[in-house]
Amino acid sequence: xxxxxxxxxxxMVAIAVVVNIVESFIPIVPGTAFKIGFANIITLIVAYAxxxxxxxxxxxxxxxxxxxxxxxxxxxxxxxxFTGGLFSIIAVVVLRIINKNGLIAVSMVSSVMHVVGQILAxxxxxxDVVAYYAPIMLVLSVPAGILTGFLADRFLKVTEGxxxxxxx
Amino acid sequence: MKINNKPQFYRDLILISVVLIVVxxxxxxxxxxxxxxxxAHIQYDNKILFSINLENGSRESRTSTYIVTSMPVIEGxxxxxxxxxxxxxxxxxxxxxxxxxYVIKGRLGYVLLEYSPEKKMIQVVEETSxxxxxxxxxxxxxxxxxxxxxxxTIVFGDIDVDVIM
Numbered sequence: 001x002x003x004x005x006x007x008x009x010x011x012m013v014a015i016a017v018v019v020n021i022v023e024s025f026i027p028i029v030p031g032t033a034f035k036i037g038f039a040n041i042i043t044l045i046v047a048y049a050x051x052x053x054x055x056x057x058x059x060x061x062x063x064x065x066x067x068x069x070x071x072x073x074x075x076x077x078x079x080x081x082f083t084g085g086l087f088s089i090i091a092v093v094v095l096r097i098i099n100k101n102g103l104i105a106v107s108m109v110s111s112v113m114h115v116v117g118q119i120l121a122x123x124x125x126x127x128d129v130v131a132y133y134a135p136i137m138l139v140l141s142v143p144a145g146i147l148t149g150f151l152a153d154r155f156l157k158v159t160e161g162x163x164x165x166x167x168x
Numbered sequence: 169m170k171i172n173n174k175p176q177f178y179r180d181l182i183l184i185s186v187v188l189i190v191v192x193x194x195x196x197x198x199x200x201x202x203x204x205x206x207x208a209h210i211q212y213d214n215k216i217l218f219s220i221n222l223e224n225g226s227r228e229s230r231t232s233t234y235i236v237t238s239m240p241v242i243e244g245x246x247x248x249x250x251x252x253x254x255x256x257x258x259x260x261x262x263x264x265x266x267x268x269x270y271v272i273k274g275r276l277g278y279v280l281l282e283y284s285p286e287k288k289m290i291q292v293v294e295e296t297s298x299x300x301x302x303x304x305x306x307x308x309x310x311x312x313x314x315x316x317x318x319x320x321t322i323v324f325g326d327i328d329v330d331v332i333m
Contacts, residue, residue, distance in 0.1 A: 024299065032314070033301060071298035072317045080316075105180040112187055126214065129312040129321050135198035138191045 008163070009046065009058060016042040016062040021069060029140065032133055033077070036144045037111055039066075043092055044107055044152035049163035052093040059089040076125050080118045087117030103156070107149025111141045207326065208290045208309075210263075210272065210281065213319045217272055218263055222288045222309055222324075225268065231261040240264055240271045242278045242294050247271060269293075274318025281322075290322060 020039040028034045039062060047055035063085040067078040091113040095106045115137045123130045208220045218229040227233075234256055241248040247257065249264070256262060257273040264271040270281040277296030284290070289307035295315055302315040313322040 027299075027301070027304070033299065033316075076316050076319070100176065100179050101183055102176055102180045105183045108184060109187055112191060125319075126314060126316070126321055129314050129323060131198070132312050132323075135195040139195050142188065142191055 005050070009050075009054060012042050012046055012058050013061045013065065016058065017065045017069065020062065020066045024070070029133075029136065032137065034137060034140060037088075037114060037141075037148055038151075040088055040092075040107070040110060040114070041148050041152045041155070043089060044103060044110070044149065045155055047092050047096045048103065048152075048156055049159075052096050055093055055096065056089060059085060059092075079125065080121050083121040084114040084118040087120075088114035102149075103153040104146055104149035107152060108142060108145035111145025111148065112138065115141045207324065208283075209323050209325060210270070211321045211323065212261065212272060212274065214321075215261075217261055218270075220283050220290060222283075222290070225283055225285050227265070229263065231263060234262065234264045236264055236266050239266055239269065240280070242271070242280055245277050245296075247278050272320065274315060274320045276318050279315060279318055279320050292320075292322070295320070 016039045019042070023035045023038055024033065026035075028036070042062070043055050043059045046058045063082055066081065067074050070077065072078070088110040091110040092106060095101055095109060115134075118137070119130055119134045206222050208222055209216045210218055210220070217231045218227055218233070220227055236249050236254075238250045240254070247254045247264070254264070257264065257271070257278070262272070268283040268285065270283070272279050272281070274295060278294075279292060280294040282291055282293050284307060287307055287309075289309040290313075291307040292303045292305070292313055292315065295303050295318055297315060297317040302313050302318075302320075305311075305313055308322070308324075310324055312324065315321070
């Protein structure tokens with residue numbers, strides 16, 4: 001691993017953690033902690049600029065550092081963000097390995113899978129509430145995923161070639 | 169480059185349509201299954217502590233109920249009633265009632281609820297949590313109120329409810 005790649009991946013983790021924290025202060029659906037998921041842009045960028053291995057590392061580091069820094073720590077909110085994040089990373093990585101879809105479609109699937117993971121975790125914690133919020137969250141995750149996918153796509157187009165390792 | 173992108177566009181279209189059909193299918197299915205209840209069930213850790221009839225404000229308690237004569241005040245992690253520290257809720261479940269205000273104990277601290285007879289709705293007035301999502305939500309009579317860090321939820325349902333103890 002070159003120094004450039006190491007530094008780039010570390011900066012990516014740092015950006016994802018900060019974006020994750022800033023986002024949690026902006027409520028979109030009252031009564032829930034629904035977020036657009038801008039931190040997922042980083043996972044998408046790393047998955048398509050480097051590869052699945054790097055995307056899993058950066059994604060999991062983001063979730064755990066985010067959990068350490070969040071005021072509620074490793075409580076029930078961490079459970080939700082962990083299962084959601086895990087599902088969305090798996091979706092990105094699987095579609096990256098298949099490598100037959102554009103970023104916007106990949107991002108949309110990943111965003112929907114994030115909500116699916118959260119619903120699975122929440123159905124153990126809050127059985128009665130899930131049925132009410134799950135459909136709204138699923139519907140909202142589609143435009144959120146398209147937005148993050150579009151931003152990641154633009155980023156990769158603008159920085160095209162920058163991520164490649166130089167051969168001396 | 170353009171020619172290479174064409175099959176990808178169609179694959180994307182198929183993937184996006186499949187996801188959209190599933191998501192909106194679930195959404196429309198849920199629209200027909202919505203129940204707007206007249207009872208508010210206040211739960212801690214998925215167990216119903218007590219229920220309030222939103223029409224007339226009557227209370228059905230499934231836990232020890234302490235009726236007090238002055239407004240409970242939450243100060244930090246202590247509960248003051250008539251300027252005396254009250255620790256009856258520390259031992260476990262229980263609810264302190266003053267007129268239309270209710271105090272229960274969540275995982276992080278006391279939770280103060282209020283029932284409004286005029287609006288026929290219920291709200292969380294005060295709780296301890298990092299982002300105060302449930303107390304910022306305000307009055308509700310259909311959308312569940314969730315205090316996830318406190319394991320406190322308020323759901324709305326029918327009068328007859330299966331009690332799972």
